[in-house]
Each structure stands twice: as structure tokens, then as C-alpha cells.
Amino acid sequence: MRAGGAASARRCSGRETVHMAEAPEVLMSLDALGAQLQQALQDHPAPVARDIALLIRGGDDPAAAAFRLQRYQRKVDVARQVMSAYDAGIQRATDPTPLPRDGCLGLGWLFWRQARQGARADRLRWLNSAFNCLDQAGPDGGDAAGAQLQQALDTLLAATLDTA
């Protein structure tokens, strides 16, 4: 497996703290979480929820996907709330209903995925937004998804901070 192979290779480099975040079994369960969220959101009535499902599935034009992700990041971090529908530029809400919990977790998952690559400063920025998504998702409703994402974010944050 691609991710597992990379993780194993890096586990041999002696930087254990970083590689705990990339342990193959952890990555597999987080991949499964992404798939579960994608499934929950793909037929949702809220257009933003469906868009998040598309972004999780991948395969979009990378530039368009990056633009949408950045717009949602700004909604989470600055507006402090993501709504259920926006205009084409993801600027003005066309449905002022807050995004449901699974949508927030899906967005948090996307930000977690982004935070696994790139420059350290960018990874920290994505992690910050992912934590904000968890806050917006609200208190744990007894589902395992929130707790799993929280744990993944904490682990990745510790690993990212350990890198120079």
C-alpha cells in the first residue's frame, strides 16, 4: 500500500514521533472514515455537503478543488460557520442553514488530509482549520467519527510540531 510503504520507510529513519501519525493501520482507519463521511454526504440535500463528498472522493480539477477548499477554510476560520449553500464563488450564503455535523467532520477530514503534505507552515494552517471544524461540528454526539478525527488531528499536530 502506498501510504503504508512510505510510513514504513520513514519509520526506519529514527524519527518515531513523526511516523506514529503515519502508521498504516491508523491511515487505513482514517481512509475508512473519509469513505464513511463521503457516503453519508453524497446524497445529502445540502449542496455544500454534496460538494464536500465530491472533494473527499477526489478526481476533480486540482485547481478548482483547491479553490473550493480554500473558500471553505475561510468560512470556517473567519466567518466561523459554514452554511449549507453558497453562490458560485463560495462568497455569499444562499441557504443560511448551518452545515450539518457530518459536513463539518467531512471538511475537517479534508483539512486533515491537506495537513499531511506540504510546507510545515501550511500544514499547521490546515490543522488549525480542521480543529475549528471540530468545534463547529459541536459536542460529540456519541458517534466515533468526531473522536477519531480529533485523535488524528492531535497526533498529526504533535508530529508536525516535531519537524523543523
Added chain:
Amino acid sequence: MTRLPLTALVHEGPMSRAYLGLLRAQGHRLERIVLLVQSRDAATRRPVLPWLPAALRRPVARLLQDMRMNHWPRQFLQRQRADYGPWLQQLAGAYGVSPVVFDSLTERPDHQQYADVVQEVLADGLGDPAVAAALAALPARSTVLFTGGGMVPASLLALPNCRFIHVHPGVLPDIRGADGLLWSLLVRGRPGATAFYMAPGLDTGDIIQASDLDLPPLPPGFADLDPATAYRLLYAVVDPLLRAVHLGRVIAWAQAAHGGDLFNLPAQAQQADDGRTFHFMHARLRQQALARLLPAPAAGKGAA
């Protein structure tokens, strides 16, 4: 006292107080202060006594904004003077400034002591036409120090007689946006500051000087403060001091190398796609940023 060719657009709070206190301590007197007196209560957002005539309303609004905006410095530095006194000496010493700077954070406002002319403008934020009118009436080639946070309306930045300087708590363009001090600690491992000529957009504009700064000494017991109190202490005392120190250095350089002309200092343009914009830091990361300020544990201690 030297007369500095600078107008401070004073947005009441620790940041403007630190600038004014440091410039006074360094022997400067400003050309002018335009003091923004907020017509709304900063806490409730309600208009302050709107039924009063402006001449009576303004002093009440000024007093209220002083109480609101300078609450935390007074809370820390006056009420806990015994605890924090030695730390303030150490903090000032670390950046080569006089500890009298901190008096300005807590004293009652008397802006006449900092500038030749003090003009009060009762306004509902920077977008209020009264602010534009006050600034438009300044002489040609006025350099205006913006002492607040957030965005300045493009209409003010476009005034042909003014050029705005701001000090951002981070090295631009690497660290743009909110919580600059904390992001600097996490990303670059130390605080930083940049003086720049403001342009429309967040922390855009030509960079006059950007520098990393030394880590500040901390007061006793800082590690035991709850994160919210530690954050308030940083933003009430340390962040304003670092910005003021940087401004003081830029002014010293301008005087030594450019005849003290602040309106047209050499500056480096920023490209739109340079750097990163950060947003307010989540509590989880903030905890880590604050930990970056603490001394590292002694070698071997706690090692596996």
C-alpha cells in the same frame, strides 16, 4: 525632544499606548494625534449616550473606551504590580528600552503629552466619514501611523495627502493575518515584526523593515497561567511592546539614514502570491505556541 513628522491615528488600546509611550521615552514628540473616539461601546456595540450633544458625548465616550480598551494592562500591571514589576524591568531591558514605556499602558489618557496637536474625532469606526474628513484635512505628505488592528478602508488609504504606516507582529510576507505573534512563534520559532506602508488588502503594501525578534522574558508563574490569561497577558503587554520596539528601530534608522523623512522610505514591494495568510489560532495550537515561549527543559531531564 525631537519633533517627529508623524501623525498617529490613535485607536485606543495597549498598542497605541505602547507606541506613544516608547516614542516619548525615546525623546520624540509627534506632529499630531488624531484620536478616534468610538461612538459605540466596544463591549455592547450600542451607541454611547446618543441623545447627548457631541460636545458632551465625546468625553464620556472617550472615558468609556479608555476603560474598555485598557482594562487588561491595568489589571495585570497595576493590580499585580508587585508580581510583575521586576519582569517589566527585565522585559524592557531585553529590548533596550526604558521601562517607563509601561506607564503609558496604564495611565489615564492625556494625549497632549505625546503630540503638538491632538484632534478628537467621534466616529463609528474607521469607515465613518468624520475620520476621512479629519485625515483629508491633514497637510500634504502626512505620514500616518495606524495604531489599531484589522483593515483600514481603501477609501482612507487612497487619500492623496496621507501615507499609512503599520507595524504587523510577524515577518511579512511569511506571516500575514491574525494572531501574528503566536503564528510567528509556531512557524519561525520566535516573534517578528514588519513595518510597512499600508495598501488595500490584508497586510499587503511595501515593506520598510521586517525582522525576527528575540524571545521575550516571561513573568514568574507564566507557565501556570490558564491559557486564556496567558493569551491576554501577551496581547496586553508583550505584543504591543514588540511592535513599539520595532517602530522605534525603524524611526532611528530613518533618522540616521534618511534624514527622518518617514513618508518616502525605501521599501520592498510585496507580491500578491507571496507568503501565507493565517487566521485566528485555535486553542489547541495556541497552547503549543505559548509553550514555545517557555524555556526548554534542561538537557537529559525527562529524556527516555
